[in-house]
Amino acid sequence: MLYREAGQFKTNYVDDQAVFPIRQDRIGIAVILAVAFVGIPLFGSDFFISAVMVPLLVFSLAAIGLNILTGYTGLLSLGTGGFMGVGAFACYKLTTIFPDVNIIIWILVSGFFSCGIGILFGLPSLRIKGFYLAVATLSAQFFLDWAFVRIPWLVNNNTSGAIEVPSRYLFGMPITGPMAQPEVRYLVVLSIVALLTLIASNLVHGRIGRSWMAVRDMDLAAELIGIRLYRTKLLAFAVSSYYCGVAGALMVFLWYGSAEPAVFGIDQSFFILFMVIIGGLGSLVGSFFGAALIYGMPIILKAIVGLVGLQISPATVEHLTFMAVGGLIILFLIIEPAGLARLWQVGKQKLRVWPFPY
Amino acid sequence: MRAPDDSLKTRIGDVLLAVEDVSLAFGGVKAINGVSFDIRQGEIRAIIGPNGAGKTSMLNVINGFYHPQQGRITFKGKTRSRMRPHEAASGGIARTFQNVALFRGMSALDNIMAGRTLKMNVNFFWQMFRRGPAMREEIEHRRFVEEIIDFLKIQDIRRTPVGRLPYGLQKRVELGRALAMEPELLLLDEPMAGMNLEEKEDMSRYILDVNEYYGTTIALIEHDMGVVMDLSDRVVVLDHGEKIADGTPDEVKRNQAVIDAYLGVAH
Amino acid sequence: MDILYKIFIDPFMQMGGAPDLLVQTLWEGLVAGMLYALIALGFVLIFKASGVFNFAQGIMVVFAALTLVGVYDLLRGAGVPSGWLAAYLALAIALGVMGILAFAVERVVLRPLVNQPDIILFMATFGLTYFLIGFGEFVFGGNPKRMIAGELNLPSGAVEFKMAGGFVAMQKIDIAAVLIVSVMVAGLSFFFQRTRIGRALRAVADSHKAALSVGISLEQIWVVVWFAAGIVALTTGIMWGARSEVSFSLQIIALKALPVLILGGFTSIPGAIVGGLIIGIGEKLGEFYWGPLLGSGIESWLAYFIALLFLLFRPQGLFGEKIIERI
Numbered sequence: 016m017l018y019r020e021a022g023q024f025k026t027n028y029v030d031d032q033a034v035f036p037i038r039q040d041r042i043g044i045a046v047i048l049a050v051a052f053v054g055i056p057l058f059g060s061d062f063f064i065s066a067v068m069v070p071l072l073v074f075s076l077a078a079i080g081l082n083i084l085t086g087y088t089g090l091l092s093l094g095t096g097g098f099m100g101v102g103a104f105a106c107y108k109l110t111t112i113f114p115d116v117n118i119i120i121w122i123l124v125s126g127f128f129s130c131g132i133g134i135l136f137g138l139p140s141l142r143i144k145g146f147y148l149a150v151a152t153l154s155a156q157f158f159l160d161w162a163f164v165r166i167p168w169l170v171n172n173n174t175s176g177a178i179e180v181p182s183r184y185l186f187g188m189p190i191t192g193p194m195a196q197p198e199v200r201y202l203v204v205l206s207i208v209a210l211l212t213l214i215a216s217n218l219v220h221g222r223i224g225r226s227w228m229a230v231r232d233m234d235l236a237a238e239l240i241g242i243r244l245y246r247t248k249l250l251a252f253a254v255s256s257y258y259c260g261v262a263g264a265l266m267v268f269l270w271y272g273s274a275e276p277a278v279f280g281i282d283q284s285f286f287i288l289f290m291v292i293i294g295g296l297g298s299l300v301g302s303f304f305g306a307a308l309i310y311g312m313p314i315i316l317k318a319i320v321g322l323v324g325l326q327i328s329p330a331t332v333e334h335l336t337f338m339a340v341g342g343l344i345i346l347f348l349i350i351e352p353a354g355l356a357r358l359w360q361v362g363k364q365k366l367r368v369w370p371f372p373y
Numbered sequence: 374m375r376a377p378d379d380s381l382k383t384r385i386g387d388v389l390l391a392v393e394d395v396s397l398a399f400g401g402v403k404a405i406n407g408v409s410f411d412i413r414q415g416e417i418r419a420i421i422g423p424n425g426a427g428k429t430s431m432l433n434v435i436n437g438f439y440h441p442q443q444g445r446i447t448f449k450g451k452t453r454s455r456m457r458p459h460e461a462a463s464g465g466i467a468r469t470f471q472n473v474a475l476f477r478g479m480s481a482l483d484n485i486m487a488g489r490t491l492k493m494n495v496n497f498f499w500q501m502f503r504r505g506p507a508m509r510e511e512i513e514h515r516r517f518v519e520e521i522i523d524f525l526k527i528q529d530i531r532r533t534p535v536g537r538l539p540y541g542l543q544k545r546v547e548l549g550r551a552l553a554m555e556p557e558l559l560l561l562d563e564p565m566a567g568m569n570l571e572e573k574e575d576m577s578r579y580i581l582d583v584n585e586y587y588g589t590t591i592a593l594i595e596h597d598m599g600v601v602m603d604l605s606d607r608v609v610v611l612d613h614g615e616k617i618a619d620g621t622p623d624e625v626k627r628n629q630a631v632i633d634a635y636l637g638v639a640h
Numbered sequence: 641m642d643i644l645y646k647i648f649i650d651p652f653m654q655m656g657g658a659p660d661l662l663v664q665t666l667w668e669g670l671v672a673g674m675l676y677a678l679i680a681l682g683f684v685l686i687f688k689a690s691g692v693f694n695f696a697q698g699i700m701v702v703f704a705a706l707t708l709v710g711v712y713d714l715l716r717g718a719g720v721p722s723g724w725l726a727a728y729l730a731l732a733i734a735l736g737v738m739g740i741l742a743f744a745v746e747r748v749v750l751r752p753l754v755n756q757p758d759i760i761l762f763m764a765t766f767g768l769t770y771f772l773i774g775f776g777e778f779v780f781g782g783n784p785k786r787m788i789a790g791e792l793n794l795p796s797g798a799v800e801f802k803m804a805g806g807f808v809a810m811q812k813i814d815i816a817a818v819l820i821v822s823v824m825v826a827g828l829s830f831f832f833q834r835t836r837i838g839r840a841l842r843a844v845a846d847s848h849k850a851a852l853s854v855g856i857s858l859e860q861i862w863v864v865v866w867f868a869a870g871i872v873a874l875t876t877g878i879m880w881g882a883r884s885e886v887s888f889s890l891q892i893i894a895l896k897a898l899p900v901l902i903l904g905g906f907t908s909i910p911g912a913i914v915g916g917l918i919i920g921i922g923e924k925l926g927e928f929y930w931g932p933l934l935g936s937g938i939e940s941w942l943a944y945f946i947a948l949l950f951l952l953f954r955p956q957g958l959f960g961e962k963i964i965e966r967i
Contacts, residue, residue, distance in 0.1 A: 341768060
């Protein structure tokens with residue numbers, strides 16, 4: 016009964032073009048933001064904040080990035096891990112070369128490096144499509160993997176070959192490095208993710224988003240109504256890899272604390288792709304759902320195993336997770352190719368007309 | 374039925390687009406062979422012919438999707454050996470397709486809004502914030518698009534993803550998308566295929582209205598002879614990639630080559 | 641100028657200076673290429689017959705090999721004396737498992753997804769990949785295993801040929817691999833071009849709907865073709881396992897079949913072979929002669945770059961048909 020739009024009439028196009036035209040949705044978003052910004056830092060345990068919420072936000076951001084490319088523009092990419100790595104390494108280099116500039120600025124700037132690399136590897140998309148393009152992005156993935164390992168300059172010639180995150184401060188509070196409090200890291204991540212999600216939402220709801228989806232749905236027709244295919248595709252690559260780059264930088268600086276190049280391997284790319292598929296191709300809110308499900312499943316599985324008191328080795332849990340993820344992907348593609356986001360929409364639709372569906 | 378006498382002279386102006394001696398082949402198969410004809414400002418020009426006559430290929434050449442091996446295309450006084458899709462679109466050529474080519478995942482409104490892409494130019498920066506100029510532009514074009522929606526009477530399906538619409542409505546949305554481009558030349562590929570009588574009448578009405586109110590030049594491919602003869606000012610007939618007749622509907626109707634092509638000749 | 645010399649002159653000087661090393665490198669490229677080609681062949685089979693780009697082919701190779709070795713261990717545990725009897729019994733059971741897999745994939749994955757866009761089916765094979773990794777490790781454990789090549793009467797050891805002013809060593813198992821691949825390719829080509837089922841398979845690839853409407857049973861065709869791909873996978877697994885060991889790290893190498901496919905085209909059996917050879921030889925030569933310039937290890941991405949370069953000039957692959965886009 017609460018979820019009704021009756022009586023909410025739009026008298027101008029500004030309101031009608033809003034992202035959330037229904038008042039209850041706007042209230043819902045406000046509540047979620049309030050919980051995320053105030054409730055969780057106040058009441059969440061350290062474990063919950065640093066091992067559940069921070070990773071979830073980071074993965075959501077990466078999933079939004081990939082979703083822009085794959086879900087909105089229809090260009091399949093298997094190079095997400097590599098692009099995330101570019102962001103992380105760029106951020107590391109920047110903050111060690113210019114330690115006085117605020118780390119948050121470098122995190123946001125590092126995305127531009129991965130943006131550049133993304134455009135470079137997106138160039139073949141002008142000539143090739145579909146599976147072929149997927150292979151082209153694989154070349155990015157493997158080349159970047161190789162570069163991260165083989166160029167010691169990227170990690171300032173560390174003997175460990177890994178990024179060691181230095182301590183950096185904001186208003187005198189440590190936000191990266193071992194001294195940073197989970198709540199502080201969480202709030203930084205949350206702010207960046209919220210800002211970038213808002214921007215992504217603005218982009219996909221306007222001319223640019225329509226061009227992306229037009230290219231995805233029927234590129235030839237898009238070309239004939241005057242959409243420049245190569246500009247549109249390259250823009251999608253650029254924006255997508257920017258998001259992935261920032262996600263990579265956040266992952267290393269505000270979550271892991273240190274990272275070996277292996278973190279940015281092909282497995283990471285698949286992981287994020289699965290989030291996008293399960294969450295829903297072409298849906299921002301789906302990216303959050305997908306990240307929650309794929310990242311949350313092993314945690315929940317482990318918790319269940321612990322609760323039941325079964326003697327199962329961590330390795331077995333991991334195997335089971337693999338099986339579950341694989342099975343879920345197939346299941347989702349069969350029952351709802353549009354992913355969790357569509358289920359969410361269907362649910363909302365039902366709620367809207369409840370209790371009289373006809 | 375349109376009175377063919379005086380309105381012709383007032384409505385129809387100079388040559389808007391001319392194709393000269395165009396030939397197109399796929400591998401060894403000749404789709405179009407040395408075809409020339411022109412389309413005048415403000416007229417409704419029909420392209421007819423049996424299946425496989427090269428009609429759709431002709432439209433594809435006109436808006437730059439296919440590259441002819443030979444021939445020239447003159448559009449608005451500029452002659453070139455082939456059109457580029459983007460050139461055609463920004464020059465004011467819009468198009469609907471034989472098999473509806475809508476963006477299936479998008480709503481009817483978004484599809485038609487996408488047709489405004491070329492007219493929108495607020496930069497990336499403002500798009501990121503969806504405020505100021507970006508929002509103003511969006512609203513301005515939304516207003517234009519709403520006029521088209523009213524004109525085509527599809528207000529109730531604005532928010533429906535087009536993949537879920539019935540065929541007749543999809544065709545209408547597609548016409549709307551083409552109109553959103555404010556084209557000077559509108560190419561319609563079988564706008565009435567698969568429609569029932571009522572839908573055909575509606576569509577005919579829209580085509581005449583577009584031509585009359587917006588002054589848009591229209592080239593259409595259609596199989597329904599009744600429709601073609603009623604709507605069009607001039608008809609060009611293709612058969613096996615060659616032009617076999619060109620003239621007013623009455624002239625074409627009496628042309629022996631056309632009758633042969635449609636009914637077959639005794640060999 | 642020094643760098644230009646190192647790129648354009650020095651490697652060829654080395655080749656000329658030690659032709660036996662060149663022959664050795666070429667041979668290793670050939671063998672690696674053959675194995676890439678074998679995986680690619682599995683892709684091609686399924687793509688030709690169902691239009692599905694089966695990402696799981698690489699995993700099927702590992703899974704098949706793992707099943708073979710795992711079952712062999714189980715049999716020995718159950719009291720069957722080790723040796724050829726247990727090995728061949730395990731081989732038969734592994735074949736059976738691949739058959740069951742084909743059947744299950746058709747039932748669970750493909751049948752509910754008939755007529756979905758290609759990309760959806762492609763992604764479903766991602767799911768299959770992950771499922772098989774988890775399942776394989778769950779049943780047989782994640783440790784690398786030794787392939788039972790000797791027990792299957794595959795030759796081992798090396799032969800040395802005196803040629804090109806030096807010695808070239810060839811593993812006998814590699815020679816056997818090359819022979820087996822050749823026979824298999826010939827057989828499959830014949831099957832596709834000349835038999836009734838082969839033609840039906842090609843029909844299905846063109847259009848699911850059209851094939852159904854002329855009375856071709858999609859279910860049967862898919863089971864047959866996935867089983868065939870399973871057999872190819874098992875063969876590949878044995879050959880590959882005999883060269884290194886059986887573990888899931890093979891899947892990264894299996895991805896190299898993708899550039900092979902791009903070179904050869906998704907539907908061409910000869911293309912898979914030629915593409916495999918180009919990639920195999922190209923990457924071994926590149927690694928051996930040009931790799932040191934970049935700090936080696938370029939093998940991991942060189943194949944993809946070769947394919948990428950190639951794509952820019954010939955998007956439909958070496959043997960693929962030129963696509964005419966219609967609207």
